[in-house]
Amino acid sequence: MSSYDVVVVGSGPGGSVTARECARAGLRVLVVEEGERVEPGAVPAYSLEQMRRQYRNQGLTVALGRPPIAYTEAACAGGGSEVNSGLYHRPSAELLDAWSREHAVEALTLPDVEPWLGTVEDRLQVQGRAGELPPASAALARGAERLGWAGLDVPRWAVPGPGHPEKQTMTRTYLADALEAGAELACGSRVDRLDVHDGRVRGVVVAGRTVTSERVVVAAGAVQSPALLQRSGVPVSGRGLAVHPTVKVVAEFAEDVNDPADLATYQVKEFAPALTLGGSASRPSLIALALSERGWSVAGEPREAWRRQQVYYAAIRSRGRGRVRSVPGFRDPVVTYRLTREDLALLRSGLARLMHLLLAAGATRLLPSYAGAMTVTTNADVAPAAAAMTRSRAALMSVHLTGTLPLGERRGGVVDSWGRVRDVTNLWVNDASLLPDAPGINPQGTLMAIAHRNVDRLLRGDG
Amino acid sequence: MPDLGEPAALTVLTGAGGWFGRAWLRAHAAPQHRHGPVPTGRVRALAGSPGEVTGILEACPGAEVHVGDVVDPEVLQTLFAGAEGAVVVHAAGVIHPRRVDEFARVNVGGTRAVLEQARSAGVRRLVHVSSNSAFGVNPTPTDRFRHEEPFRPYLGYGASKAAAEAEVRAAHDPGTLETVVVRPPWFYGPWQPVRQTTFFTMVAAGRFPVMGSGAQQRSMVHVDNLVQGAALAARVSDVGGDAFWVADARPYPMAEIVRTVAEVLADEGYLVARSRLPGAVPGGRRVPALVARGAERLDRLLQSRGRYQQELHVLGEMDKTIACDIAYTRERLGYEPEVELREGMREAVRWCRQRGIALAPRADGAR
Amino acid sequence: MRSGATFAERVALACLARDVPESSLESRRRAAEEVVQSLTALPDSTRAGVGVAGVLARGVVGRSSGDRLVSRLDAAPLPGVGEYLKLVRSLALVAWFEDAGS
Numbered sequence: 015m016s017s018y019d020v021v022v023v024g025s026g027p028g029g030s031v032t033a034r035e036c037a038r039a040g041l042r043v044l045v046v047e048e049g050e051r052v053e054p055g056a057v058p059a060y061s062l063e064q065m066r067r068q069y070r071n072q073g074l075t076v077a078l079g080r081p082p083i084a085y086t087e088a089a090c091a092g093g094g095s096e097v098n099s100g101l102y103h104r105p106s107a108e109l110l111d112a113w114s115r116e117h118a119v120e121a122l123t124l125p126d127v128e129p130w131l132g133t134v135e136d137r138l139q140v141q142g143r144a145g146e147l148p149p150a151s152a153a154l155a156r157g158a159e160r161l162g163w164a165g166l167d168v169p170r171w172a173v174p175g176p177g178h179p180e181k182q183t184m185t186r187t188y189l190a191d192a193l194e195a196g197a198e199l200a201c202g203s204r205v206d207r208l209d210v211h212d213g214r215v216r217g218v219v220v221a222g223r224t225v226t227s228e229r230v231v232v233a234a235g236a237v238q239s240p241a242l243l244q245r246s247g248v249p250v251s252g253r254g255l256a257v258h259p260t261v262k263v264v265a266e267f268a269e270d271v272n273d274p275a276d277l278a279t280y281q282v283k284e285f286a287p288a289l290t291l292g293g294s295a296s297r298p299s300l301i302a303l304a305l306s307e308r309g310w311s312v313a314g315e316p317r318e319a320w321r322r323q324q325v326y327y328a329a330i331r332s333r334g335r336g337r338v339r340s341v342p343g344f345r346d347p348v349v350t351y352r353l354t355r356e357d358l359a360l361l362r363s364g365l366a367r368l369m370h371l372l373l374a375a376g377a378t379r380l381l382p383s384y385a386g387a388m389t390v391t392t393n394a395d396v397a398p399a400a401a402a403m404t405r406s407r408a409a410l411m412s413v414h415l416t417g418t419l420p421l422g423e424r425r426g427g428v429v430d431s432w433g434r435v436r437d438v439t440n441l442w443v444n445d446a447s448l449l450p451d452a453p454g455i456n457p458q459g460t461l462m463a464i465a466h467r468n469v470d471r472l473l474r475g476d477g
Numbered sequence: 478m479p480d481l482g483e484p485a486a487l488t489v490l491t492g493a494g495g496w497f498g499r500a501w502l503r504a505h506a507a508p509q510h511r512h513g514p515v516p517t518g519r520v521r522a523l524a525g526s527p528g529e530v531t532g533i534l535e536a537c538p539g540a541e542v543h544v545g546d547v548v549d550p551e552v553l554q555t556l557f558a559g560a561e562g563a564v565v566v567h568a569a570g571v572i573h574p575r576r577v578d579e580f581a582r583v584n585v586g587g588t589r590a591v592l593e594q595a596r597s598a599g600v601r602r603l604v605h606v607s608s609n610s611a612f613g614v615n616p617t618p619t620d621r622f623r624h625e626e627p628f629r630p631y632l633g634y635g636a637s638k639a640a641a642e643a644e645v646r647a648a649h650d651p652g653t654l655e656t657v658v659v660r661p662p663w664f665y666g667p668w669q670p671v672r673q674t675t676f677f678t679m680v681a682a683g684r685f686p687v688m689g690s691g692a693q694q695r696s697m698v699h700v701d702n703l704v705q706g707a708a709l710a711a712r713v714s715d716v717g718g719d720a721f722w723v724a725d726a727r728p729y730p731m732a733e734i735v736r737t738v739a740e741v742l743a744d745e746g747y748l749v750a751r752s753r754l755p756g757a758v759p760g761g762r763r764v765p766a767l768v769a770r771g772a773e774r775l776d777r778l779l780q781s782r783g784r785y786q787q788e789l790h791v792l793g794e795m796d797k798t799i800a801c802d803i804a805y806t807r808e809r810l811g812y813e814p815e816v817e818l819r820e821g822m823r824e825a826v827r828w829c830r831q832r833g834i835a836l837a838p839r840a841d842g843a844r
Numbered sequence: 845m846r847s848g849a850t851f852a853e854r855v856a857l858a859c860l861a862r863d864v865p866e867s868s869l870e871s872r873r874r875a876a877e878e879v880v881q882s883l884t885a886l887p888d889s890t891r892a893g894v895g896v897a898g899v900l901a902r903g904v905v906g907r908s909s910g911d912r913l914v915s916r917l918d919a920a921p922l923p924g925v926g927e928y929l930k931l932v933r934s935l936a937l938v939a940w941f942e943d944a945g946s
Binding site for chain 3: 061344345
């Protein structure tokens with residue numbers, strides 16, 4: 015194979031921003047992607063087929079711990095942007111200030127990042143919904159209004175399409191731009207390791223062969239990026255993994271609410287950033303999955319009940335942290351997560367508040383998704399149902415993985431304020447690993463703006 | 478400013494011998510701006526026992542005092558005789574009983590009985606004094622209870638207050654009996670009971686346990702702020718069936734509460750033990766949060782067996798944040814708390830001193 | 845590997861017979877085959893653990909099938925066996941609902 019100016023490992027939001035900007039600057043760019051390329055809309059959203067084709071390990075990944083936390087990562091061209099819900103938030107000034115302070119990050123205040131947020135919003139055509147809320151969102155909005163809790167229908171990077179909005183995924187936007195500007199994309203190619211010698215990276219090793227490059231940018235996500243660096247002999251602890259631990263409830267209403275092809279985009283932000291309440295994908299199979307967490311209660315459910323049912327969630331900012339460890343001889347890293355006592359208290363409080371909201375919204379029956387959970391039909395049931403979610407019964411999940419390679423000038427940090435790996439002069443990281451913490455919002459917008467900021471620095475050569 | 482209805486000619490108060498009860502009666506007798514629209518007409522007060530009568534009359538010499546059990550219908554019938562159009566402030570309740578079953582008997586049964594008798598007597602509005610304990614504890618130090626929250630009762634007392642609050646709100650019936658709930662957190666201020674004196678004594682001796690960092694926060698309410706909240710709840714129009722947090726303007730970190738009490742005691746001429754440990758809270762003794770968790774477990778175990786132990790219960794709550802947001806109360810009732818921690822604690826300390834209640838040795842050696 | 849696969853299918857079939865009793869045997873068979881496919885996709889460490897749990901589970905159920913098989917796994921005090929049942933059941937449910945459930 016030939017030599018490149020830049021090899022980008024991973025084609026998700028971080029990698030796609032990196033590839034586009036480098037290609038537009040006239041560099042020879044190769045994007046190496048482990049997964050396959052699936053055209054947006056070619057497989058049903060949130061389906062088993064999508065899990066099989068676009069998720070790592072078919073979506074069956076779990077962070078070990080007590081309780082374990084199921085998590086998902088995409089593995090496909092375009093990465094998480096192809097499979098997520100497409101919700102967009104700007105990070106708050108407080109969040110960026112806290113990161114800057116705690117991790118001694120240069121130039122990461124809101125004014126520093128704002129121009130890049132604008133660039134991302136323009137390209138992804140971020141917009142609010144025109145027209146009425148669909149039933150699953152309307153239920154959240156109704157509950158929030160009745161309780162006087164703040165919430166919003168979250169803008170999406172999507173354009174109105176026939177039926178459902180067309181998400182402006184990476185394969186439709188940044189990755190397409192990158193290819194148009196001359197970047198090459200190699201799908202189905204797993205990078206075994208980086209070829210690192212004497213503080214320089216010479217290239218990436220794919221299927222036993224080295225592809226040489228002047229620079230390498232790793233953008234494989236918060237689990238795979240540290241694992242790849244570990245496999246390549248770069249000293250990386252893999253600690254600091256941050257997620258949004260999430261608990262779910264199946265809510266049943268008197269009328270139909272479920273749109274299996276989309277999810278509720280309304281979020282209750284009254285308790286943000288510590289706690290966010292919202293709606294999850296609710297295909298019949300996912301409803302059955304949520305119900306099965308409770309025990310043998312699926313059997314009694316009428317088959318058509320799913321139309322009146324919808325999965326809702328309470329997600330928290332967690333004080334706990336996890337760790338990614340690459341184990342010799344194993345292809346996949348071992349991921350662990352330690353949920354703190356305070357996290358569990360916050361999850362219980364979130365579960366109670368979510369159920370309170372759903373009852374206020376008119377739900378007739380609530381089925382919390384944890385082992386042995388009772389059925390909730392009145393306000394008096396909420397407290398015992400929340401209290402009974404112990405460590406051993408909880409069934410938690412998370413998306414939004416961050417924090418394993420936090421940017422900043424803190425001593426002992428692997429990367430600097432711009433994602434450059436300290437010990438390897440021509441190696442960068444540019445993905446969600448850099449975000450010091452799970453931010454309490456859907457992080458894709460934040461991470462893309464930071465990726466822009468970093469690649470701009472890289473291209474100006476003063477990194 | 479919300480609309481105030483006509484003041485009632487008669488106010489009936491249960492729990493009159495208690496901390497809030499006597500503060501309310503004092504405000505009747507000597508209203509101040511901080512008390513808000515406290516009613517100035519006749520007041521009829523229910524004491525739980527004859528021993529409380531002296532204290533009630535000290536606070537309000539003109540009160541008509543009845544004595545009896547709040548769950549006894551005959552006692553209530555007499556109490557509510559001719560109470561048509563009156564306002565009832567229902568403050569009777571037990572917090573630290575000997576046995577757990579007292580919670581249900583008095584806090585739930587008493588409330589039910591008062592609602593029934595008030596309805597048949599033609600009472601216009603009932604203000605019920607609820608508690609933060611019906612809502613449990615906040616999950617983080619920065620979390621605040623909102624106006625609308627799920628009940629998550631903290632042990633036996635919390636369960637009884639949750640049940641009572643639910644009954645009071647459900648009993649609201651416009652045109653016949655309006656009900657309004659006020660939810661105070663931890664009280665302070667004059668008319669304090671022995672348990673608060675113990676708190677001061679422990680702080681003066683530098684023995685009050687401050688769990689962990691002391692960053693856990695507590696909403697507190699000066700009794701005169703609570704009087705204002707309850708007075709507004711009794712008068713403001715169109716708030717029937719609703720419930721309101723009534724607390725000081727902001728929650729306080731536990732370390733600040735203990736430090737403020739220690740400083741006020743020293744200012745007021747008491748000897749306060751000084752800790753020389755770096756990072757120590759004056760008046761407090763730093764204790765690992767683990768101790769509170771152990772105490773909470775033991776408290777749960779004892780309560781599940783029907784027994785109640787006050788010190789254990791209080792200790793078990795010490796590492797918790799219990800804090801509420803009063804924005805809705807400000808908006809709907811026009812509530813503006815005027816007393817703040819330092820000034821209010823000073824009033825409480827002086828109140829004790831005036832009554833000869835010993836808190837700590839005096840710095841000048843006097844007794 | 846083949847015997848492990850057939851065991852997972854047995855467990856999946858028993859779970860589905862309980863969860864979706866009105867379904868056709870054919871649809872349950874298709875879902876059980878999907879379960880086997882899913883198990884191979886597990887991350888290495890999880891797959892290793894599930895393999896061990898599967899061996900324990902096989903010891904627990906012996907020759908039983910149907911409800912009896914499920915009850916035995918449900919009640920087994922051995923570590924991992926309950927989790928094995930939960931995993932196979934959830935995979936089977938998702939596969940069945942995706943294929944035939946809506």
